[in-house]
Amino acid sequence: MMKRMVIKTEMDGLYKGLITAIVCLLLSIQVFGQDSPKPDKFNFAVNVGYPMGVYDVPNLGFHFGISPRWRISQFFTIETQISYTHARYEREERTNAHDGGQTNSYNAIFGPRFYLLPESKDLRPYVHTLIGYGAAVDREYDGDDVLNYATYGLYSFSLGAHVEYKNKFNFGAVLEGAYTEIIVKLGYTF
Numbered sequence: 765m766m767k768r769m770v771i772k773t774e775m776d777g778l779y780k781g782l783i784t785a786i787v788c789l790l791l792s793i794q795v796f797g798q799d800s801p802k803p804d805k806f807n808f809a810v811n812v813g814y815p816m817g818v819y820d821v822p823n824l825g826f827h828f829g830i831s832p833r834w835r836i837s838q839f840f841t842i843e844t845q846i847s848y849t850h851a852r853y854e855r856e857e858r859t860n861a862h863d864g865g866q867t868n869s870y871n872a873i874f875g876p877r878f879y880l881l882p883e884s885k886d887l888r889p890y891v892h893t894l895i896g897y898g899a900a901v902d903r904e905y906d907g908d909d910v911l912n913y914a915t916y917g918l919y920s921f922s923l924g925a926h927v928e929y930k931n932k933f934n935f936g937a938v939l940e941g942a943y944t945e946i947i948v949k950l951g952y953t954f
Contacts, residue, residue, distance in 0.1 A: 808833065809833070811830075813827035814827065817945055827850075828848050841877040847870075847940075851866060865904040865905055869899070875893050877890055886930050889925070890926055890928060894923075898917060899917055921939075933952055
């Protein structure tokens with residue numbers, strides 16, 4: 765009985781944190797989108813990707829994220845990300861860490877992005893460090909063929925290295941999520 769109460773409290777905290785992050789994101793879109801002196805100071809990207817567990821590669825997986833960002837200077841940007849990652853693992857002997865099942869990860873994170881080359885270059889590598897709220901729900905079989913559920917974290921992060929092409933396309937890899945995964949991403953900026 766006590767374990768259910770703890771999980772419910774963690775999920776309530778997650779929901780409050782996600783709602784707070786979404787409200788802050790919408791307010792920042794309203795404020796930064798209207799008051800910016802340059803029309804390209806605020807924009808957003810849509811990213812898709814493939815998750816790979818730190819120890820296992822899922823049989824099926826996908827990542828989808830929206831990343832609004834606000835340009836501070838040509839080398840520094842504040843980035844926000846709201847994303848969902850799904851990974852399904854088959855029950856096979858070749859897996860190292862996951863015995864079959866699936867993982868769903870939710871993130872609402874923000875932080876700095878640092879460009880390594882000026883805006884005049886077509887190819888611009890950058891790195892980011894994002895932190896915020898996130899949770900993962902893991903459904904995994906144990907040795908007795910019982911499907912166990914686990915919820916991880918209320919905090920999430922993303923450490924990534926990317927290359928941006930002509931300020932529109934980006935490609936990169938990140939270490940991300942409450943259930944930490946390596947995600948290869950491809951994105952387009954609007």
